Amino acid sequence: MVQPCIGLNSVALLASNWFGEKERSIALSLGTIANMLGNGVIFVVGPAVVSEGSDIPMLMLYTGLAATLVSVTIFLFIQEKPPTPPSAVSSAETTDSNNYWNDIANCFKEKHYLLIFFGYGLAYASFVSLMNLTNEIFIEEKYSSVQAGNAGAIMLVCGIVGAFITGVILDRMRRYVLVLRIGIVLSLSLIHI
Numbered sequence: 001m002v003q004p005c006i007g008l009n010s011v012a013l014l015a016s017n018w019f020g021e022k023e024r025s026i027a028l029s030l031g032t033i034a035n036m037l038g039n040g041v042i043f044v045v046g047p048a049v050v051s052e053g054s055d056i057p058m059l060m061l062y063t064g065l066a067a068t069l070v071s072v073t074i075f076l077f078i079q080e081k082p083p084t085p086p087s088a089v090s091s092a093e094t095t096d097s098n099n100y101w102n103d104i105a106n107c108f109k110e111k112h113y114l115l116i117f118f119g120y121g122l123a124y125a126s127f128v129s130l131m132n133l134t135n136e137i138f139i140e141e142k143y144s145s146v147q148a149g150n151a152g153a154i155m156l157v158c159g160i161v162g163a164f165i166t167g168v169i170l171d172r173m174r175r176y177v178l179v180l181r182i183g184i185v186l187s188l189s190l191i192h193i
Contacts, residue, residue: 011035020086022171029167033160039131040160043152047145119184130155 011031019027042063049059107113131152138148170179 017081018086023086025170026167029163029170033163036156036160036163040153040156043131043134043149043156047149050145116180119180123184127159 011028011034014031015024015027046059049062050056107117134152134155135145135148138151139145143151166179166183170176173179
């Protein structure tokens with residue numbers, strides 16, 4: 001529940017506050033990769049820790065403790081912004097919450113934003129559905145939970161490598177619309193495989 005509201009948005013804010021124009025795309029890609037890497041870790045660790053249903057609370061406890069430790073560490077030791085802004089965009093302050101909600105409302109009036117919003121939403125929903133169903137799909141085909149977890153981790157690693165390469169290409173070429181179009185076409189075509 002927290003991930004769409006805080007987790008995914010914080011990566012963009014971090015990249016905007018701490019990195020200049022030439023590094024922002026790669027920073028955003030690395031932040032997104034870290035998010036996916038966390039999913040990959042649970043794919044591998046989950047089947048190793050959980051051998052029966054009664055082990056699930058222990059896995060949830062360890063996951064919660066790890067998340068709490070990371071959150072407290074970030075809260076105590078990481079600053080919101082660097083002492084010197086890396087770019088003009090980073091130095092711009094927006095404190096008026098009314099402007100924020102007006103800006104959000106204006107986004108939903110823009111055709112191009114809606115295309116990106118729904119395109120990303122469909123791609124992300126497909127990804128989450130695939131990741132949630134990976135175990136069931138592989139077990140139905142008579143693979144073990146460990147093999148299913150490893151398959152999910154391999155899919156995530158491939159996505160991480162692709163995201164990193166895309167971030168480097170975007171920082172060099174600045175062809176955002178072209179890369180977005182290619183990504184959407186590939187995502188939609190791979191759904192049917």
